């Protein structure tokens with residue numbers, strides 16, 4: 001069957017209440033004593049910012065409570081580094097401002113004007129980093145949604161037929177769908193799973209949760225103020241994504257249980273044909289003008305080809321294919337790997353199993369995060385529900401802290417000769433992280449030896465540490481095995497020292513085939529070119545979005561757009577989605593049918609990114625990591641600041657893009 005008709009007759013406009021879905025606040029009626037209690041648990045810089053806005057009172061933001069520019073350190077200072085005295089002052093000011101807001105009936109003073117917003121932004125950033133303000137404003141989303149297209153199709157090309165297919169309804173596909181909906185561009189989303197969420201729908205292993213703060217890891221257009229934790233659990237994120245899909249009207253255009261197996265470009269009419277397959281084996285074809293891939297970078301399980309793997313007599317599965325029906329009670333369990341997934345799984349199951357063996361090849365660097373599992377205190381939660389835009393300012397604050405993040409710590413100095421670090425800053429980070437490790441396992445020299453990474457910090461992803469990993473490895477029934485795995489036998493895992501570790505269940509927390517980007521979809525571009533043959537295991541794209549020879553193919557979370565130590569992948573996906581929608585706007589305005597980057601522009605971009613990655617710890621260290629492909633090229637990650645990607649993705653790069661063909665439809 002070939003389908004070209006829209007899948008939904010629901011209007012391509014924002015649903016009522018959609019954009020401001022999470023901006024409903026409760027009236028503030030409590031007395032000053034209650035307010036003081038709540039404020040004692042608040043993050044103060046963002047609270048003062050929110051109160052200055054709702055009371056239109058920049059006088060609140062006095063020098064004494066202005067947060068200092070955060071020092072470069074492995075941990076972020078609480079309360080923006082305000083002294084105890086400054087915090088006390090800030091709390092007094094906040095309680096007074098809250099009381100004034102309450103006494104005025106909990107009604108903000110008018111719409112926030114640009115001058116007041118700018119003053120508040122300067123307060124939080126101490127006037128530094130002016131170049132970051134556009135990005136920060138986008139993430140704050142006040143007074144409006146800055147990521148929304150400034151055009152609508154019915155205004156610029158009302159009679160031109162144009163349909164977009166999005167592959168995947170995870171975080172990036174949903175961002176693209178919403179932006180296309182805002183622009184009024186017809187689209188259809190194919191999702192192989194039964195629900196939205198992508199990685200957050202698939203990864204249900206015990207302990208699965210965020211390792212990026214949640215106020216920053218959420219959509220700029222759907223800022224939810226009532227997260228129960230800073231680093232929420234899988235279910236809460238999945239619930240949020242389901243709620244966004246419903247509340248923002250995305251569901252009518254999503255075809256669930258539908259996997260795209262092939263995307264083929266037709267040179268003759270410059271259209272794409274997608275082949276899809278549903279669970280019952282039905283195959284369909286769909287003709288569209290443009291394809292947006294939103295399949296994520298980390299979705300193909302890497303299951304190591306260990307000799308004897310399939311001879312194992314017990315159960316085994318990959319971390320991302322966790323079987324929730326398995327009762328762990330009394331089982332002897334092996335967890336292979338010590339990356340971010342294993343790091344969350346092992347502490348969560350240790351109490352339930354009879355024995356746990358954790359197989360480590362390279363120790364992870366652990367980033368001190370004392371509050372990693374903590375709930376947001378009740379006082380702060382209450383304030384987030386009662387003070388308009390407190391959550392937004394808190395998000396702004398988190399983006400400011402992450403704007404550069406720990407990038408300076410992971411610089412690679414070409415003159416640096418040690419191989420346990422890559423620069424003076426990196427050596428300093430190493431020192432701080434080792435201190436953190438020693439504080440936890442200094443009493444166990446055997447563990448200290450095994451848990452000390454031999455490679456520079458930042459060469460691989462660091463894990464968030466609140467002490468539970470070391471506490472787990474110290475348990476009497478838990479072993480950290482560092483001898484290499486030789487084979488899997490029917491009884492368990494045999495290591496290079498000849499030991500057979502007998503187990504009932506093996507969990508392969510061995511990561512993903514990130515560099516097999518877009519597999520197993522067959523993608524055929526101009527002149528019959530196969531995308532995977534073209535890349536040959538070395539995925540490349542201009543801005544991580546467009547590829548030479550593949551007109552109107554737009555990728556989200558594409559090559560070189562993963563972030564390592566600054567910000568979140570969700571931010572990068574939103575930027576790429578907005579860029580894609582602006583590219584489509586350019587086609588509609590110019591009545592051109594397709595666009596693709598010139599080979600020169602794509603190569604120059606990749607060379608620039610390569611040079612950037614070579615100045616980062618992950619670019620020069622030789623330790624294994626999903627950031628690099630089989631050629632050793634860091635094809636997965638972005639080496640520069642968030643601001644740099646934001647700046648480059650605001651509008652189509654017309655110097656790089658070649659537009660051709662004519663769109664149908666009268667002007």
Ligand code: NAP
Pocket residue numbers: 209210211212298304305319336337338339340341342344359360361362363461485509510511512624625626
């Ligand atoms: P990963 O970081 O790639 O870690 C895989 C682990 O398996 C590593 O310890 C690796 O050892 C080990 N391994 C791989 N092949 C092996 C083999 N043949 N024998 C023994 N060990 C082997 O994978 P992941 O933990 O699933 O995490 C992947 C990424 O997903 C993360 O970097 C992060 O971006 C994301 N993630 C995020 C969260 C979150 O909290 N938001 C949670 C989970 C994952 P080596 O170190 O020696 O290669």
